[in-house]
Every structure is written in C-alpha cells, then in structure tokens.
Amino acid sequence: MLTGRHGASRQGKGDMTAPCMWCRTRTIRARPGVRKVAMEEDDIIEVRDLEHTFDGVEAVRGISFTVRRGEIFSFLGPNGAGKSTTINILTTLLPLQKGTVRVAGYDVAREAAKVRQAIGIVFQDDVLDRDLTVWETMEFHGRLYALPRDERHRRIDEMLRVVELDGRRDERTKNLSGGMKRRLQIARGLLTRPEVLFLDEPTQGLDPQTRMRIWDYIRQVNRTGTTVFLTTHYMEEADMLSDRISIIDHGKLVVSGTPEGLKNALGEDVVYLETGDDRRARESLRDVREIRSISESPRGLSITISADGSHCLPRIVERVRGAGVGISSVNLKKPTMDDVFVHYTGRELRDTGA
Amino acid sequence: MSATAWEFLTVYWREMIRFVRFRAQLFSSLLQPALWMAFFGVAMSSNFDRFTSAVPVPAGVVPVDYLTFMAAGVIAMTTLFTSLFGGMSLLFDKNWGLMREMLASPMPRTHIMMGVGLAGMTRSFIQVSIIMAFGILLGVQFFPGFPAGRIVLSILGIFAFVGAFSLGFLLFSSTISMRLETPEGLQGIMTLLTLPLFFVSNALYPIQAFPPLLQALSAYNPLTHLVNGVRYFALGSDFFAVGARYTYTTGDVLFSFAYLAVFAAVMYLLARRTFQRAVVT
Numbered sequence: 232m233l234t235g236r237h238g239a240s241r242q243g244k245g246d247m248t249a250p251c252m253w254c255r256t257r258t259i260r261a262r263p264g265v266r267k268v269a270m271e272e273d274d275i276i277e278v279r280d281l282e283h284t285f286d287g288v289e290a291v292r293g294i295s296f297t298v299r300r301g302e303i304f305s306f307l308g309p310n311g312a313g314k315s316t317t318i319n320i321l322t323t324l325l326p327l328q329k330g331t332v333r334v335a336g337y338d339v340a341r342e343a344a345k346v347r348q349a350i351g352i353v354f355q356d357d358v359l360d361r362d363l364t365v366w367e368t369m370e371f372h373g374r375l376y377a378l379p380r381d382e383r384h385r386r387i388d389e390m391l392r393v394v395e396l397d398g399r400r401d402e403r404t405k406n407l408s409g410g411m412k413r414r415l416q417i418a419r420g421l422l423t424r425p426e427v428l429f430l431d432e433p434t435q436g437l438d439p440q441t442r443m444r445i446w447d448y449i450r451q452v453n454r455t456g457t458t459v460f461l462t463t464h465y466m467e468e469a470d471m472l473s474d475r476i477s478i479i480d481h482g483k484l485v486v487s488g489t490p491e492g493l494k495n496a497l498g499e500d501v502v503y504l505e506t507g508d509d510r511r512a513r514e515s516l517r518d519v520r521e522i523r524s525i526s527e528s529p530r531g532l533s534i535t536i537s538a539d540g541s542h543c544l545p546r547i548v549e550r551v552r553g554a555g556v557g558i559s560s561v562n563l564k565k566p567t568m569d570d571v572f573v574h575y576t577g578r579e580l581r582d583t584g585a
Numbered sequence: 586m587s588a589t590a591w592e593f594l595t596v597y598w599r600e601m602i603r604f605v606r607f608r609a610q611l612f613s614s615l616l617q618p619a620l621w622m623a624f625f626g627v628a629m630s631s632n633f634d635r636f637t638s639a640v641p642v643p644a645g646v647v648p649v650d651y652l653t654f655m656a657a658g659v660i661a662m663t664t665l666f667t668s669l670f671g672g673m674s675l676l677f678d679k680n681w682g683l684m685r686e687m688l689a690s691p692m693p694r695t696h697i698m699m700g701v702g703l704a705g706m707t708r709s710f711i712q713v714s715i716i717m718a719f720g721i722l723l724g725v726q727f728f729p730g731f732p733a734g735r736i737v738l739s740i741l742g743i744f745a746f747v748g749a750f751s752l753g754f755l756l757f758s759s760t761i762s763m764r765l766e767t768p769e770g771l772q773g774i775m776t777l778l779t780l781p782l783f784f785v786s787n788a789l790y791p792i793q794a795f796p797p798l799l800q801a802l803s804a805y806n807p808l809t810h811l812v813n814g815v816r817y818f819a820l821g822s823d824f825f826a827v828g829a830r831y832t833y834t835t836g837d838v839l840f841s842f843a844y845l846a847v848f849a850a851v852m853y854l855l856a857r858r859t860f861q862r863a864v865v866t
Contacts, residue, residue, distance in 0.1 A: 315866070319866045322689050323689060324685060324688060324689055324864070324865070324866050325864060325866055326864065344691050345691075347689055347690055347691040348691045350689075352685075352686075352689055354682060354685060354686075356682055358681070358682040358683055358685060358686060359683075360599070360683055362602070362603060362606050362607070363599070363602065367599075367602065371595060371598075371599055372686065372690075374592065374594075374595035374598070375592060375595055375686070375687060375690040375691075375692050376690055376691060376692075377592060377691070377692075
C-alpha cells in the first residue's frame with residue numbers, strides 16, 4: 232500500500248484505490264522534511280492582514296485567508312483586483328511589505344529559500360525559453376532545484392508522459408501549440424514534487440477543449456495530494472475546479488466559501504413550473520415558508536426560493552400535485568458564479584475589462 | 586535535494602545552448618573579429634608600416650609590424666564588445682518573464698550572474714582563439730621565436746587576462762541589464778561607453794603621443810591593462826612597434842592583472858547587490 236502524501240487520496244474526491252500517478256513506476260521513499268510543523272488544522276497557506284502598495288497605489292488592502300492541505304483553492308476576481316500581487320508575494324517574487332504569510336510551514340519573508348523549495352509555479356503567460364527543447368526546459372528546471380541527475384531524468388520522463396508530451400521531447404518549445412505549452416509548464420511546475428502548486432490564470436487564452444484538458448490535469452495533480460492554489464477570472468473555472476473560492480476585488484476579499492455554499496447563500500434559486508392551472512397552483516403554495524415570491528412568466532410560474540432550491544423542490548411538487556393540479560414541466564435554476572460575483576461586487580466580471 | 590554550489594553551471598549550460606543555437610549571432614560573433622583583422626588590420630598596417638619604417642629600431646629590440654601590434658588590440662576590442670553586450674540575455678530573460686523561473690527557484694541569485702559571466706567568458710575565449718589562429722594565417726607574428734613551452738604559457742596568460750577583463754565587464758553589463766527596461770537602453774549605454782574605452786587606450790596606437798589628460802585617463806582604462814597583458818604574453822617584454830619602444834617588467838604585468846582582478850571584484854559586488862534586490866514579476 233502506498234504511504235505518504237502521494238498515496239493520500241482526498242476523501243470524497245477521486246478514487247481511493249487509484250494508483251498514484253507519480254508512484255506507478257517506482258517505490259516511494261520517505262521525504263524528510265515534508266511533515267514539518269503541524270499547522271493549525273493543517274493549513275498549508277496562511278495569510279494574515281496582507282497589504283501591498285506600488286508607488287502609493289494600494290494593490291492589496293488587508294486580506295487574510297488560509298488554504299488547507301490537499302485542496303484546490305481559487306482566487307477569483309477581475310484583472311487588477313490584486314490576484315497577481317498576492318500570488319507573487321506567496322511565491323516570494325515580491326517582497327512582503329505588511330502582514331504575515333506562511334507557505335508550507337515557512338515564513339515567506341524570513342525563510343524564502345525554503346518556501347521556494349516547497350512550491351511549484353505555473354506562470355500566467357507562456358514562460359518558456361523558445362529555443363530550448365521540451366526536454367531541455369525540464370532539465371533546466373530540475374537542475375535549478377538541484378535534483379540529482381538520475382532522479383531528475385526519471386522524473387522528467389514520468390512528467391512528460393503524464394502531460395502526454397513524451398513524443399515531443401526534442402521539439403523546440405516555440406513549435407508547440409498553446410495547450411502543449413501550458414501542459415509543459417504544468418509538468419515543469421510539478422517536476423520538483425511541490426507541496427503547493429501555484430497556477431496563475433492557467434487556462435487564459437486557451438480554446439474550450441484545451442481548457443477542459445488542463446482542468447483534468449489539475450484535478451489529477453490534486454488527487455495525488457498536491458495542494459493547488461489558482462487565480463482565475465473565469466467564473467466557471469473557479470466553479471468547476473475549486474474546493475473553496477475567495478472572491479477578490481479592489482484588493483480586498485469580498486467573500487469566501489465553497490462554490491455550492493456561495494451559490495446557495497445567495498438564496499436566489501428559482502423554480503419554473505408549468506402547470507395545468509397556475510392560479511390553483513399558486514394558491515396551494517401560499518404557506519411554504521421558503522418561497523419568497525411567485526410570478527407568472529413565459530416559462531410558467533416563476534418561484535423564487537430563499538433557501539436551497541433543490542431541497543424545496545420535492546415539497547413544491549407534492550403541494551401542487553396534492554391540490555390536484557397537473558405539472559407538465561419543472562425547472563430549477565441555481566445561481567451561477569456570475570450571480571454570486573454580481574451580488575457581492577455589484578457588477579459583472581466581464582464588464583471590468585477582464 | 587538541497588541547493589549545492591554548482592547551480593551556476595545550469596545557467597552556464599543554458600547560455601551555451603543559446604550561443605550555439607542562435608546561428609546568426611554565433612556566426613557574426615565569430616566572423617566579426619576576423620573581418621577586423623582582414624580589412625582594418627591589413628589596410629592600416631600597410632599605412633602605419635610606411636610611416637614608421639623611417640624610425641630606427643634600437644639595437645637588440647624586436648621590431649613588431651603593425652598588424653601584429655594591432656592584433657592584440659583586436660583581441661581586446663572583441664572581448665570588450667562581447668562582454669559589454671553579454672548581459673543582454675538577462676534583459677530578454679526579464680522581459681520575456683523567464684527570469685521569474687530562476688528568481689522563484691531556491692538557487693542563490695549570485696549563480697545567475699556567475700552563470701552568465703562564465704558563459705560570456707567562454708565566448709570570449711572562443712573568439713580570442715579564432716583571432717589568434719586567423720591572425721597567424723594573415724601574417725601576425727605572435728610568440729616570436731618562443732619555444733613551445735613558453736607559447737603554451739603565453740596562451741594561458743592571455744586567457745587569464747581576457748578572463749578577468751571579460752568577467753568584470755560581463756558583471757557590469759548584467760548589472761545594467763537588471764536595472765534597465767529595454768534592450769535599446771542597454772544598446773545606448775554600451776555604445777556610449779565603447780567609444781571612449783576603445784579609443785582612449787593603447788589598443789590601436791601607442792599612448793606615448795597622447796595629450797597628458799588622455800594619457801592619464803588611459804592608465805585607468807581596464808582595456809589598456811588588458812592590452813598590456815596580451816602584448817606582454819604575445820610579443821615579449823621588450824619590443825618596438827609604431828615608432829615606440831615597449832618594455833614591460835613583471836611588476837607592470839602583475840599590476841595590470843591585479844587592476845583587472847580588482848575591477849572584476851568591484852563589479853561582482855555591484856552585481857550581487859543588484860541581483861539580491863531585484864524584483865521581477
């Protein structure tokens with residue numbers, strides 16, 4: 232049986248018995264130093280009262296959050312909201328000005344070198360040396376982190392197989408497609424087996440099919456125990472991938488929670504009912520507490536519910552049926568991340584020039 | 586997997602891949618010094634030798650023709666140009682975002698500049714070898730009457746001087762590159778520096794005939810010290826060229842080398858400071 236963090240599948244996600252993608256071909260050696268200071272509730276990232284100013288402009292204005300070991304955590308917000316500044320501070324590229332930040336158990340200000348050893352980064356743009364080959368790109372990275380030669384070469388082979396680029400190892404990176412470049416960057420970010428993988432806008436500028444594939448890789452990476460921190464301005468990306476989301480706007484955290492929790496908390500689920508007799512149906516629903524309002528729409532009755540609509544729906548159907556009214560169609564519309572974003576920031580993300 | 590002392594070799598490795606892979610740059614950097622020798626050197630030597638043949642050569646002193654005299658200057662000039670622009674790759678790294686990969690890695694930042702520095706030094710060594718080989722084909726009389734052992738030592742001596750000089754200017758160039766935003770800016774600064782460095786030196790002509798101010802300035806010019814070292818090793822400690830007699834004592838040559846070493850050390854400290862404070866996002 233596999234032990235250690237590579238074998239540890241996350242509960243409720245993924246298949247517990249699935250072989251770890253790193254370990255398939257090799258035995259796991261204990262990695263000294265991985266299990267270090269046990270942080271509170273195993274938080275792998277801890278940010279407190281972070282502030283950052285560029286030439287008098289406050290880019291980040293006092294944010295605090297934690298990321299739990301093993302989760303996918305998203306920073307959702309428009310461009311210029313402070314996402315990149317935050318990720319740059321967390322990855323030690325920007326010096327810490329104010330607040331405390333701990334990543335993988337180390338303080339970014341005082342123990343930058345240890346933080347750097349523990350993390351992997353996939354940068355926003357295609358940060359690849361155009362004139363190096365795929366293999367050389369990986370080799371360069373592995374050598375930067377002083378991975379021993381044999382181990383390095385074995386891992387490069389492994390990672391290139393995982394992202395399905397092993398057939399292109401001698402190709403110059405300038406000849407790769409956008410999706411391949413992104414995959415190569417993910418492979419590179421994972422080469423050192425980081426405890427946290429930072430992904431800055433991982434699917435920006437990719438076509439929908441490629442995006443889905445990148446999402447699959449991210450999930451696969453996460454299933455092996457790697458914590459993922461990603462920034463995005465795509466609503467559906469944050470929604471589809473994350474265990475938890477924090478919405479950031481104007482340098483402040485607006486709201487945090489699970490995608491479901493955020494959407495449900497809006498209390499704006501809408502049930503559309505097509506019935507044989509709208510008047511009698513309305514009558515029968517008069518005393519259902521969770522119903523905020525009922526109106527008639529082209530799609531039948533439009534019922535706004537202040538609680539989780541999926542739990543109310545069966546009762547609504549029972550009531551209407553109980554009153555002897557036939558139902559020809561039922562539709563539940565949950566709020567989307569767009570609705571959540573509009574609700575908390577007062578504007579649509581796509582209007583912000585994102 | 587902890588940091589070792591050898592990661593700068595990684596940066597060196599990548600720089601050398603770039604060197605051989607950018608074909609146009611590779612050929613121009615190898616061809617340029619040869620062209621200087623072939624055209625400027627041959628043209629000037631036919632003139633200078635005509636003027637200076639009237640000056641009597643003192644007894645017992647080795648006469649050196651102009652082509653041979655200026656070959657040392659071309660070695661110095663090529664090293665200067667290559668080194669001054671050697672930091673340019675850092676500027677591209679920075680502008681294309683590649684620098685972030687290195688800055689976010691556990692590798693100490695001094696390794697970035699040392700990797701770039703050693704790669705630039707290697708390029709200079711290759712160029713210098715080509716100039717010497719090509720020069721000898723053209724009729725440059727380096728190592729006159731030297732036994733084989735002394736030739737080997739002389740070549741090593743030339744490389745030591747070229748190495749110290751190029752490292753200093755590569756570190757200088759790296760510092761400027763880290764502080765600038767555009768390649769145009771670097772180009773401007775370097776072009777501005779090249780002219781006085783090159784012409785206020787003994788690379789192409791003797792400084793004995795300079796006005797006193799220029800003579801004093803040239804004594805502080807690292808290029809003058811590089812040329813001194815190269816001429817000492819290539820031509821010996823006592824020779825006659827362009828109407829002037831040149832004598833170098835061992836002390837002179839050691840001083841010149843120390844001057845270059847101190848210059849490199851100061852540039853190292855400057856570069857280290859710049860790299861440790863650099864923020865690239």
